[in-house]
Amino acid sequence: xxxxxxxxxxxxxxxxxxxxxxxxxxxxxxxxxxxxxxxxxxxxxxxxxxxxxxxxxxxxxxxxxxxxxxxxxxxxxxxxxxxxxxxxxxxxxxxxxxxxxxxxxxxxxxxxxxxxxxxxxxxxxxxxxxxxxxxxxxxxxxxxxxxxxxxxxxxxxxxxxx
Amino acid sequence: xxxxxxxxxxxxxxxxxxxxxxxxxxxxxxxxxxxxxxxxxxxxxxxxxxxxxxxxxxxxxxxxxxxxxxxxxxxxxxxxxxxxxxxxxxxxxxxxxxxxxxxxxxxxxxxxxxxxxxxxxxxxxxxxxxxxxxxxxxxxxxxxxxxxxxxxxxxxxxxxxxxxxxxxxxxxxxxxxxxxxxxxxxxxxxxxxxxxxxxxxxxxxxxxxxxxxxxxxxxxxxxxxxxxxxxxxxxxxxxxxxxxxxxxxxxxxxxxxxxxxxxxxxxxxxxxxxxxxxxxxxxxxxxxxxxxxxxxxxxxxxxxxxxxxxxxxxxxxxxxxxxxxxxxxxxxxxxxxxxxxxxxxxxxxxxxxxxxxxxxxxxxxxxxxxxxxxxxxxxxxxxxxxxxxxxxxxxxxxxxxxxxxxxxxxxxxxxxxxxxxxxxxxxxxxxxxxxxxxxxxxxxxxxxxxxxxxxxxxxxxxxxxxxxxxxxxxxxxxxxxxxxxxxxxxxxxxxxxxxxxxxxxxxxxxxxxxxxxxxxxxxxxxxxxxxxxxxxxxx
Numbered sequence: 001x002x003x004x005x006x007x008x009x010x011x012x013x014x015x016x017x018x019x020x021x022x023x024x025x026x027x028x029x030x031x032x033x034x035x036x037x038x039x040x041x042x043x044x045x046x047x048x049x050x051x052x053x054x055x056x057x058x059x060x061x062x063x064x065x066x067x068x069x070x071x072x073x074x075x076x077x078x079x080x081x082x083x084x085x086x087x088x089x090x091x092x093x094x095x096x097x098x099x100x101x102x103x104x105x106x107x108x109x110x111x112x113x114x115x116x117x118x119x120x121x122x123x124x125x126x127x128x129x130x131x132x133x134x135x136x137x138x139x140x141x142x143x144x145x146x147x148x149x150x151x152x153x154x155x156x157x158x159x160x161x162x
Numbered sequence: 163x164x165x166x167x168x169x170x171x172x173x174x175x176x177x178x179x180x181x182x183x184x185x186x187x188x189x190x191x192x193x194x195x196x197x198x199x200x201x202x203x204x205x206x207x208x209x210x211x212x213x214x215x216x217x218x219x220x221x222x223x224x225x226x227x228x229x230x231x232x233x234x235x236x237x238x239x240x241x242x243x244x245x246x247x248x249x250x251x252x253x254x255x256x257x258x259x260x261x262x263x264x265x266x267x268x269x270x271x272x273x274x275x276x277x278x279x280x281x282x283x284x285x286x287x288x289x290x291x292x293x294x295x296x297x298x299x300x301x302x303x304x305x306x307x308x309x310x311x312x313x314x315x316x317x318x319x320x321x322x323x324x325x326x327x328x329x330x331x332x333x334x335x336x337x338x339x340x341x342x343x344x345x346x347x348x349x350x351x352x353x354x355x356x357x358x359x360x361x362x363x364x365x366x367x368x369x370x371x372x373x374x375x376x377x378x379x380x381x382x383x384x385x386x387x388x389x390x391x392x393x394x395x396x397x398x399x400x401x402x403x404x405x406x407x408x409x410x411x412x413x414x415x416x417x418x419x420x421x422x423x424x425x426x427x428x429x430x431x432x433x434x435x436x437x438x439x440x441x442x443x444x445x446x447x448x449x450x451x452x453x454x455x456x457x458x459x460x461x462x463x464x465x466x467x468x469x470x471x472x473x474x475x476x477x478x479x480x481x482x483x484x485x486x487x488x489x490x491x492x493x494x495x496x497x498x499x500x501x502x503x504x505x506x507x508x509x510x511x512x513x514x515x516x517x518x519x520x521x522x523x524x525x526x527x528x529x530x531x532x533x534x535x536x537x538x539x540x541x542x543x544x545x546x547x548x549x550x551x552x553x554x555x556x557x558x559x560x561x562x563x564x565x566x567x568x569x570x571x572x573x574x575x576x577x578x579x580x581x582x583x584x585x586x587x588x589x590x591x592x593x594x595x596x597x598x599x600x601x602x603x604x605x606x607x608x609x610x611x612x613x614x615x616x617x618x619x620x621x622x623x624x625x626x627x628x629x630x631x632x633x634x635x636x637x638x639x640x641x642x643x644x645x646x647x648x649x650x651x652x653x654x655x656x657x658x659x660x661x662x663x664x665x666x667x668x669x670x671x672x673x674x675x676x677x678x679x680x681x682x683x684x685x686x687x688x689x690x691x692x693x694x695x696x697x698x699x700x701x
Contacts, residue, residue: 013496026331030170037297038170038331041273050495062409064297064330064402067475068490084493 005058006124007066011085012077014048017113020138021075022053024117027134028126029057039064050081073123075116096120101154111150118154128155166336173327176298176334177235177265178203180305183336185343187232187260188212190220192577193608194239195274196328197267201237202611205621213611213620216544216577217242221249221264228258228318229355230346233309240268240281241543245578250318251288255365256355257316257372260346261309264290268324270445271472274607276524276543278470280447285320285423289369291376292320292423293385294401298332304420306340307385315372322422324445326402326472377424385420386429395482396437398430398454398461400444403473407443410478419450427457434459441482445473500529505674506600508647509569510535512655516662518567519558521551523579525571526607526676527600544574548582548597555591563593564662570597573605573613576628586667587638594665596658599630602676603683610679624690634669641668648674 008025012018019040026038040053054066071088075096082097089095098112100119106112114135121131131151139147171179177200181189189204189211191197205211214220217238227234238246243266250264266284269275285292293308295301301323308319353361380386395414399407404418417433419425434440434454441462442451451463464481467489473481477489500507510530513520514537522528522538523546531538540550551568558566570579579599586595605611612618617627634642641661647654654672661668675683 014498026170030168030333035333036170036331039326040329041325048496048501049498052495061332063405063475064326064332065406065474080496084495087490087493 005056005061006073007071008055008073008075008120009066009071009085009088010053010055010075010077011081012051012113013081014051016051016077017110018051018053018077021077021113021117022055024114024131024134024138025055025120026057027137028121028130029055031130031134032126034058035061037061037064050084052085073120075120077113077116094123101150101157105153107146107149111147114147115150115154118151118156119158120154121151122155122158166338168333168335170331171298171302171334172199172329172331173295173298173301173323174199174267174329175203176302177237177305177321177323178207178209179334179336180302181235182207182209183338183340184306184309185233185339186235187343187346188224188227189235189237190214190223191237191265192217192220192242192245193573193605193611194242194267195608196269196323196325197237197239197242197265198608198611199328200235200265200267201620204235211620213613215614217246218249221246221253224262224264225249225253225256225258225318227346228260228262228312229256230348231260231344232346233261233343235263235265235305237265238267239275240266240279241275241277242266243281243284244279245544247284247288250284250290252357252362253318254289254369255357255362257365257368258312258318259316259349259351260343261312262318263305263308263312263321264318265321265323267328268322268446270324273325276541278446280449281320281322282422282449283447285322286449286453289373290318290320290423291315291373291421292322293420294322294422295327295420296401296404296418297327297330298334300420301327302334302336304385306337307421311376315376317369317372320423322401324402324472330402373424377426380421380424381426381428383421383426386426387418387420388433389416389418391415393436394438396433396440398433398440398442398450400450403443403445403478406473406475406478409475411482422450425450425453425457427454427459430454431457431459434461443473443478443481497532498529499532500526500535501677503677505602505647505672505677506530507535508649508654509598509600509672510537512658513537513567513569516658517565518662519554519562519565521547521554521566521568523547523568523570523574524607525574525600525605526602527569527571528607530569538569545570545578545582547574548579549585551597552582552586552589552591552595555593555595556589560593563591564665566595567662568595568597570599571606572599572601572603572615572630573611575599575630576614580633583634583637583639583669590667594667596661596668596670598658599669599671601630601671601673602679603673604676604679606676606678610676610682618686622686630671631669634671639667639669641666642671643668644671644673646674647672 034057201211224234224236400419547568614628
């Protein structure tokens with residue numbers, strides 16, 4: 001696997017926690033000893049526009065951007081954002097949408113981004129301990145518990161090969 | 163000293179950390195995507211960072227600090243350097259005693275800008291050395307290098323980044339705080355700093371002499387490494403394009419230019435001679451390729467179609483393949499819009515209903531141009547709503563002139579609308595004029611920065627407050643109205659109708675805090691009130 005990169009695109013709308021999710025993913029990859037780059041376009045995100053964040057990790061990452069047709073994973077927080085971003089996915093790449101988790105069972109609707117990270121995490125070569133440490137650093141103590149629950153339920157939702 | 167931890171930082175955060183570690187005494191700037199986070203982070207790290215009313219003032223304050231021997235940075239987006247160009251060109255003549263770094267954050271592809279000008283041209287035009295980082299580690303290291311160059315040759319230096327460098331997160335190994343700079347002190351240098359013609363003529367010659375020396379130094383410096391590869395293809399590149407090019411052509415030989423003005427032409431010539439095919443890969447204008455060809459070195463450039471927008475790995479592959487076929491269109495995402503509860507919705511609805519001719523400006527409210535409002539007829543640059551509105555009023559037939567309104571936000575008004583207001587007083591149109599200042603108590607578009615009209619500094623601490631209505635009245639505007647646009651009240655519309663009918667000079671300040679900062683404002687007011695130990699209004 002030397003030299004092989006993992007390419008993830010996270011997409012959604014302003015206010016959904018796209019950037020928080022990609023921050024956490026990048027942090028976990030950094031903790032696992034990978035080279036990491038994360039790139040985003042967020043200028044107008046506070047006005048409810050589309051937000052996209054690319055995370056790439058592996059031995060050496062050059063361009064910070066995921067090229068169309070080269071994403072291993074596309075994580076979409078808002079169903080309407082699948083269409084504008086699906087061209088990033090490589091032919092056998094994995095699309096993860098809110099359908100992956102039972103949104104009604106989340107401890108808090110705002111944790112959808114972390115629940116979907118949980119679903120993504122089941123497919124990535126990154127240790128669970130690293131995820132939990134990164135979550136603990138990413139949230140204030142009073143929000144950590146809900147986010148950990150959301151993460152674990154998302155992670156459990158992905159049976160091997162699903 | 164404990165060794166600093168490896169961190170994942172954006173280019174902007176890396177520049178801020180470098181500024182802190184390099185002992186920068188003062189950071190100034192005006193908010194603008196993609197540069198805004200630099201000063202905010204510098205301030206969070208304990209540095210003295212402050213917003214100025216505009217980029218020109220910011221650069222002048224930084225020049226003053228650097229005249230006193232301090233290290234100073236000034237940050238702005240690319241179009242901000244247009245505003246600051248006047249002091250920049252002559253600061254190249256005066257030089258500085260300390261270190262002065264002008265950080266220009268360009269926006270190729272216009273993620274959040276009104277044009278995609280290439281500020282590398284400014285380095286050439288002003289005669290100021292320029293460095294271009296391609297990731298966060300370089301953003302960090304190049305700020306130190308920029309100070310070394312600035313202090314050695316006593317010149318301002320441009321650190322030119324782009325959106326992809328500013329807003330991409332890559333790993334940085336910081337050096338930690340790196341030596342205490344000399345304490346500032348004033349040393350008189352009248353001939354060096356007072357640019358009357360008699361002193362400016364030798365100053366221009368000094369500048370050119372310095373640039374000749376710097377070019378020679380750059381030939382052997384470490385900022386333009388060659389990555390040895392296949393001799394069949396050589397790539398000359400800089401900035402973020404370096405990353406795309408390395409990925410698109412991993413076997414190619416690469417000359418990576420980090421110090422891009424003055425260019426090391428001998429090194430470039432030797433590199434080009436050593437490869438069979440030499441291609442220049444650069445984003446934006448053909449700056450490198452034109453300069454290299456002008457020096458008599460044969461290199462390939464990119465087709466004109468790749469001048470527009472950002473480069474990425476697929477586009478670099480296309481350039482290398484001479485692929486001129488149409489590029490796949492990007493599927494449209496969801497466009498930004500005025501927030502649901504935004505008070506400006508009411509303003510633009512009112513303007514639309516009256517078929518006003520709206521000279522607009524730069525900020526969130528520029529979104530008033532989109533559906534369902536479509537209530538903006540021009541947007542040129544910061545502050546232009548005043549001048550453009552006045553020009554329209556001057557020449558249009560009276561029945562049209564009477565419908566012209568200038569619309570500007572509070573931060574933009576302070577940035578460069580004030581001189582437009584003076585113009586309105588000085589050259590009033592026959593039919594009068596109506597200026598609407600949308601005062602939401604913040605610089606909203608760039609992420610809610612303070613400005614002189616909010617009465618708070620960059621770190622949200624209280625300071626003297628510029629009162630917009632007092633300013634307008636003191637300039638001689640008779641009709642100054644402060645109204646709060648809100649659902650269920652027709653006060654704004656009534657005032658607008660009165661003003662439009664008056665044929666006088668009118669300023670309407672439509673004042674209501676941005677709904678996104680209401681909570682923060684309340685917290686700030688509460689804590690300020692507690693500090694005064696006065697009875698506080700219930701939250």
